[in-house]
Amino acid sequence: MDKPRPCGCKGCRTCLICEKDYGIQKQIPLDMENGMYIYCPFCNKAYPGWNIEDYNSHPNHSGDAIEYPGIYIDLNFLSDDEEKVLINGVDSMPWDLSQSGRRKQNFGPKCNFKKKKLRLGDFQGFPRFSEFVQKKFSDHRVLKNFQTIEQCSLEYTPERGASIDPHIDDCWIWGERIVTVNLISDSVLTMTYNDKPKRYNLDCVSKYPSVLTETGDINNSGHSYTVKPLMNSDKHPVVRIPMPKKSLLVMFGAARYDWEHQILRDDVKERRVCLAYREFTPPYLVEGKEDVAKQILLKAQEFWDYKRVEM
Ligand SMILES: O=C(O)CCC(=O)C(=O)O
Numbered sequence: 001m002d003k004p005r006p007c008g009c010k011g012c013r014t015c016l017i018c019e020k021d022y023g024i025q026k027q028i029p030l031d032m033e034n035g036m037y038i039y040c041p042f043c044n045k046a047y048p049g050w051n052i053e054d055y056n057s058h059p060n061h062s063g064d065a066i067e068y069p070g071i072y073i074d075l076n077f078l079s080d081d082e083e084k085v086l087i088n089g090v091d092s093m094p095w096d097l098s099q100s101g102r103r104k105q106n107f108g109p110k111c112n113f114k115k116k117k118l119r120l121g122d123f124q125g126f127p128r129f130s131e132f133v134q135k136k137f138s139d140h141r142v143l144k145n146f147q148t149i150e151q152c153s154l155e156y157t158p159e160r161g162a163s164i165d166p167h168i169d170d171c172w173i174w175g176e177r178i179v180t181v182n183l184i185s186d187s188v189l190t191m192t193y194n195d196k197p198k199r200y201n202l203d204c205v206s207k208y209p210s211v212l213t214e215t216g217d218i219n220n221s222g223h224s225y226t227v228k229p230l231m232n233s234d235k236h237p238v239v240r241i242p243m244p245k246k247s248l249l250v251m252f253g254a255a256r257y258d259w260e261h262q263i264l265r266d267d268v269k270e271r272r273v274c275l276a277y278r279e280f281t282p283p284y285l286v287e288g289k290e291d292v293a294k295q296i297l298l299k300a301q302e303f304w305d306y307k308r309v310e311m
């Protein structure tokens, strides 16, 4: 295993600090040969474009739209006051250094994605200030029966050149719906078609039923999602998903399993914080599956008050 550098980055992950201190070159540029599209949260389609502001021209879009299934956005998920409560809450707690210039606060079990091993670790549930967010999830049809088992605050700042490299969240333990609540400043999730079908435990997806249908209804058929690996002849554009502050984003289906997502450094114009929520895959929700999963589900019902220890 690589040892992290003092900034928190390891191996090919970099931020502005280690690029300067170690003279490392930042990553591969995006392949934009097949065009760029920006998703419109009002039309639920994507139009030719790049900038987050482009969706404000709705309904006067230019160019031909493409379908982009697997995205649900509520632009007004949080009120101004609710956003303030969350910002004050995260800022009252300590941050840990993460990779690519990010900082994080992680509340959830310990997962070894390679060995597929799950442990409770020091998971005690979630900070109380954020309890209302999970309650509000139930107002949304696409989040029916969503049981949070991991909540992670992530912080990006332009000073650190923060970003997140293209990836798909693990498919052995994390369920279909990946939920993000956006705070402080607007950003964009950049989607590129996945060309690494053997990674991310994507082979697990065929072993459990999908939670949602393509249209975001609850899937009662028991069918699994069929992951569609990149074919040689395929030409997929880059698709950009707006993540304005106070909005909720749910990724599922094709957007979750067939596309990698990333946050480009250039899209972090101001400090941005998000809260990322994850659920278990269906096998871990089944009664009696594994004792540890039961324990985690129980802990995940708890919310605690954070008290700063004065030094
Ligand atoms: O910052 C974001 O919105 C994305 C974070 C993400 O993809 C992750 O934590 O897996």
Ligand SMILES: [Fe+2]
Binding pocket: 167, 168, 169, 261
């Ligand atoms: Fe992710």
